[in-house]
Each structure stands twice: as structure tokens, then as C-alpha cells.
Amino acid sequence: MNEARPQSLSSFWMPFTNNRDFKANPRLLVSAEGVYYKDVDGNSVLDGTAGLWCVPCGHRQPKIVAAVSEMVSQLDFAPTFQMGHPAAFDLAEKLMEFTNHRFGHVFYTNSGSEAVDTALKIALAYHKARGEASRTRLIGRERAYHGVGFGGISVGGIAGNRKPYGVMLPGVDHLPHTHNIEKNAYSRGEPEYGTHLADELERIVALHDASTIAAVIVEPVAGSTGVLVPPKGYLKRLRELCTKHGILLIFDEVITGFGRLTTPFATDYFDVEPDMMTTAKGLTNGTIPMGAVFSKKFIHDAFMEAPPGIELFHGYTYTGHPVACAASLATLEVFQEQKLLDRAKEIQPYWEDAVHSLKGLPHVIDIRTIGLVAGIELAPRAGAPGARAFAAFKKAFADGVLIRVTGDIIALSPPLTFERKHIDELFGKIGKVLMTLE
Ligand code: PLP
Secondary structure, eight states, rough: OOOSSSSSSSSSOTTTHHHHHHHOOOOOOOEEEEEEEETTHHHHHHTHHHHTTTTTTTTTTTTHHHHHHHHHHOOOOOOOOOOHHHHHHHHHOOOOOOOTOOOOOOEEESSSSHHHHHHHHHHHHHHHHHTOOOEEEEEETTTTTOOHHHHHHHOOOOOHHTTTTOOOOSSSEEEEOOOHHHHHHBSSSSOOOGGGGGGGGHHHHHHHOOOGGEEEEEESSSSTTTOOOOOHHHHHHHHHHHHHTTTTEEEEEETTTTTTTTSSSSSHHHHOOSEEEEGGGGGGSSSSEEEEEEOOHHHHHHHHHHSOEEEEEEEETTTHHHHHHHHHHHHHHHHHHHHHHHHHHHHHHHHHHHHHHTTTTTTTTEEEEEEEEEEEEEEOOOOOOOOOHHHHHHHHTTTEEOOOOEEEEEEEEEOOOOOHHHHHHHHHHHHHHHHHOO
8 A cells, every 4th residue: 555645535525526537546646846747656747737737837846845945934824914024015026027017016816716806806896986886797708717706607608617506796798709610720829710709899888888897807818618819919909999998808817827828928928908917826836826916007096096994895814925925936036047938938839839740630620829838629529528538638647648628628738847858758648649549
């Protein structure tokens, strides 16, 4: 009996997991180093997904490990309600630099879901503070994932995440998604077709009236529903329409942030500026849970004009947790010292060619790439949507590579420290999996 094995798998109710299937055939990770995990049987597993899109610097970066250890032994916890600690303020300044001073302020949360709900609340309170209390409507998009809070599932567009619950935020509408295999299959970067879909916002404005709409939230590249890349000019058009109608534009960059597209954020990649930006995951290299909402100065200013007192009745016990701040400060240093964005840019063409080399393999009906992200869409098995990709996930894990699947799409997002040899290993193994997949 391996010492590392848990005594029982029964009591942990696992998230977004087929619990019964997993517990009959578990996959247990016990350590990680660089771009590899080690499983409980001692097998190496190449991390093709940076954990859950959240480990851009690679696993167990010594600098981050040291910063976390040091902080936890110095300041294990400190509240940020009506007091503070230096790391929270230092991190905020560093984050302003990392976001190229596009934003004026940052609000900390503990997760992407909390960042999304925080941004939606700030949007509503912002309009109210300015005397436009009628702007309460929130616009999301089909096939969007914005986490699992009530705000996030309401503006989100994944039926499975909404249906079991029934109750949603009122007054939410959705833009259509932009995914279109007939027109855009095998695209590299932004696809040509679909820019006009941003104009659907005009239809929604005509229906509800701009004076009722607070914000539009989109993932610049939708990750969790299978790497849906925005058509050329689509995000710019959304920006224009939001500005025209006084609607705040929120980019949910929980996945696209921290180098995923080879730039610090998608806002840099697409050169489109949202009014708020939600982040998490890579913010601490996944080491300690943390999220953050970035806001333009004018939004924060609107709150500071209120009579003296608490300006925003919102926050979490763990907002700006010192250990999370230490992890994030160290993450930013690793980005700089290891020139991770340059490395990502340098390897991106090799990555892109390697992914597209899978074209023509059994079941593959589309491949799309942008930055260090790839979506490989498989034809579903008749009457069993998702089953083929899930089988691919299990086979790949058994063969020593971690891939992520959503529906019948394989979504890949390696650590930015991936080298050519890792790309060769990843696609060599995925290719073999596809050849033998039923
Ligand atoms: N928003 C986006 C775009 C995400 O991809 C995710 C998670 O994958 C979230 C929000 C939710 O983040 P968390 O799981 O940290 O709550």
C-alpha cells in the first residue's frame, strides 16, 4: 500500500466531477515540479493545461514557494477591513505596472467567481452612485463561463451550470456566441467570420433601452467552453457600442490573463480596453487562491464622491490575504526575471504548428489556436455527447499527459515555461490517443 494514498475517497464531494466514475478509477496527483506532475503510482504526467489554466510559471517555482513560506511564518493573516498590511498595497502598485497603467485600482477577491460577482456589483453600484439607478440589466454571452456564483451563472451561458438551480439574477440577457465551424474551421488567431455578431448588442439595447443596461461581460477568448476565439474586430466593435450607450464593458480575464495569449492580458493582445477586468488563477501562479478586479479610475472616482464613510459595502474576510499577496508579488517577479512573455512569444509559432499538425487525425473536426491556447474539437459519438473527449482525457492521463476536455473539445494551455521537447511529447501522445480512440 502506497503511503500517499488516501484512506478513503468517499467523503470528499468533488467539484465538476463524475464522482462515482472517479472513485471507481481515481487519478491522484501527489507532487509537481516544473511542467510535470507525479501521480500516486510514481508516474510522470506532463501538464498540458497548467493545472486548471492557472500555473503560467510552472510548478513549485522556488521564488514563489519561498515567498509563501516566509509570509506564512511572519504574518499568517491580517484583516483588510479598516486596516491593512504592506504586501496588499505593494502588490496593488505592482499590478498597476503589470497592467500597463490601463487601470487605476484593484479590488482583491479569493477566486475568479468572486471577482466576477464583485465586478458585476461594482457596475451596478457605480451607476447608482451616479444617479442612474435604472441601469440594472447585465448582459453576458452564450457559452460563457464566469464562475459559479449567482452573478456568474446568470451572465454565464452554459446551460448545464444554470439548469439545476432555477433561480437566476433577474434582468440578464445574452449576446450570441461567436463559434462557427462551418465558416472558421482550422483558424489560427482571430477568425475572419463573425464580427457582425457584436452588433447584436444594438438589438439588445433596442429591446431593453440603454438606460436599463449596466454592463456587458465577456471572456475575450472563451476558455471553459472550448477555446472560442473572437472574430477579427469583434471586441473593438463591442467596445464602441458600450461607449456609445454608456454601458460598462467588463473583460473576464481569469483565463486569458497572465500571459496566456503571450501578452500580459487579452486587453493588450486585442488592443481593446475594458472598463473593468476580472482575474484570478495566474495571479498567484495557482499557489494560493486569489482573484482581483481591476477598475478604471473613473469608476473608483464615482464612489469617492459619496459622503464620508464606507464607499463600497463589499469585501471578503480573505480579501488581500497576506500569503496570497506574497505569492502574487513573487509571481510577478518570476514573470519579469524569467522573461516569460518573451519565452511564450518565441515558442508560440512552434506550438501553433504542432497543434495544427493533428489535422486529419481520426475524429478531429476543428483545431483553433491563439497564444499558448489550443482547442481541438472532436466529432461527438452518436447519442453520447462528451463521451469521446472524456475517453481521450482518461487515455491521455494513463499515457502520462494531462489534457482538459469540455464537451467534445480538448482544450490545451501549457505553462509558459513549456519547451519544444514538451510540445513534441504532448502532441506525440495526443496523436496516439486519437489514433486509438473509438
Ligand atoms: N471566469 C472565467 C473566464 C473562468 O475561466 C473561471 C474559471 O475557470 C472563472 C471565472 C471562475 O474562477 P474560479 O474557479 O477561480 O472561481
